[in-house]
Amino acid sequence: MTAVTAPSSPAERGQPGMRLTLKVWRQADAASPGKMVTYEANDISPDMSFLEMLDVVNEQLILSGEDPVAFDHDCREGICGSCDLMVNGYAHGPRRGTTVCQLHMREYSDGDTIYVEPWRAASFPVIKDLVVDRGALDRIVAAGGFISVPTGSPQDANALPVPKDDADRAMDAAACIGCGACVAACPNASASLFTGAKLTHLGSLPQGQPERYRRALAMLDQMDAEGFGSCTNIGECSAACPKEIPMDVISQMNADVRKASRSRR
Numbered sequence: 001m002t003a004v005t006a007p008s009s010p011a012e013r014g015q016p017g018m019r020l021t022l023k024v025w026r027q028a029d030a031a032s033p034g035k036m037v038t039y040e041a042n043d044i045s046p047d048m049s050f051l052e053m054l055d056v057v058n059e060q061l062i063l064s065g066e067d068p069v070a071f072d073h074d075c076r077e078g079i080c081g082s083c084d085l086m087v088n089g090y091a092h093g094p095r096r097g098t099t100v101c102q103l104h105m106r107e108y109s110d111g112d113t114i115y116v117e118p119w120r121a122a123s124f125p126v127i128k129d130l131v132v133d134r135g136a137l138d139r140i141v142a143a144g145g146f147i148s149v150p151t152g153s154p155q156d157a158n159a160l161p162v163p164k165d166d167a168d169r170a171m172d173a174a175a176c177i178g179c180g181a182c183v184a185a186c187p188n189a190s191a192s193l194f195t196g197a198k199l200t201h202l203g204s205l206p207q208g209q210p211e212r213y214r215r216a217l218a219m220l221d222q223m224d225a226e227g228f229g230s231c232t233n234i235g236e237c238s239a240a241c242p243k244e245i246p247m248d249v250i251s252q253m254n255a256d257v258r259k260a261s262r263s264r265r
C-alpha cells in the first residue's frame, strides 16, 4: 500500500511558498467573548488543503507556546461533514460543491488576507474558536430520520423493487453529510435544506412510506424547537451546500408536512 504523505513545503522543494495573512476568530468557550486575531501563514504550498494550511499555522503556534486554533475535521475527504469554516464570508469557501477540507490553497494568491470564522447561527453555539456545537442537527434526525423495521435476517437484495427515478432521488438526497453549511449560509439560519434532504431520502423509498408523514411533522417540530429560522426561498443554502442538494427537497418537505397536517385535523 502506498503511504500518504502531506505535500512537501515549497521551501523543501526550493520554490517560494505563499505568504498569507489570516484573520482568525478566537474564542475560549461559549461564555467568553471572541475576537479576530491576525496570524501570518508563510511557506504555504498551493497543493495544501485549507486545513493543512491551518495545520502549518497551528504547528507554529505550538512551537511558540501558544494555544493552537481549534477547528473541526475528520475524514478530510469531503464525506464525513465534520469540517465547517466560513472563509471570507463563504461557508466552506469560494468553490461550489466543495467542503473546506477539499479546498486547496491554489484558490488564493501570495499576499492575500483570508478571514476564517465559525458557522454563525444561534442554534450552533461556539464551543471553542472555530468549533461549533451542531448537536441540533442530530436531534432533528433523532426525532424521525429513521425507519422502524423488525430486525432479523436480511431479505434478499432485490425483494423490494425500487423504481430507478425514486432510487436516484433518494440517493441524491442521501448525499447530505450534515455539515450545516446550509444553516450558516442562510440569512434566516434555517435548517430546511438539511431536514428536507433527510425527509426526501427516506420519503422516496418504499421502506420510508409507513412513517413518512409522522416523520415529516416530528422533524419539522424539532427543527422549530431548536430555534432554526424559516425558509424564505433565498437559495443560499443550496449554493453553499458541498453536496449541491437542490432546493426542491424543501418543496417535498413542505408538501409532506401539509399532507400530514391535513390528516391530523
Ligand code: SF4
Residues within 6 Å of the ligand: 175, 176, 177, 178, 179, 180, 181, 182, 183, 193, 194, 197, 237, 240, 241, 242, 243, 244, 245
Ligand atoms: S444539505 Fe448540504 S449544506 Fe446542508 S447539511 Fe446537508 S450537505 Fe451540508
Ligand code: FES
Residues within 6 Å of the ligand: 072, 073, 074, 075, 076, 077, 078, 079, 080, 081, 082, 083, 099, 100, 101, 102, 177
Ligand atoms: S473533514 Fe470530513 S468532510 Fe471535511
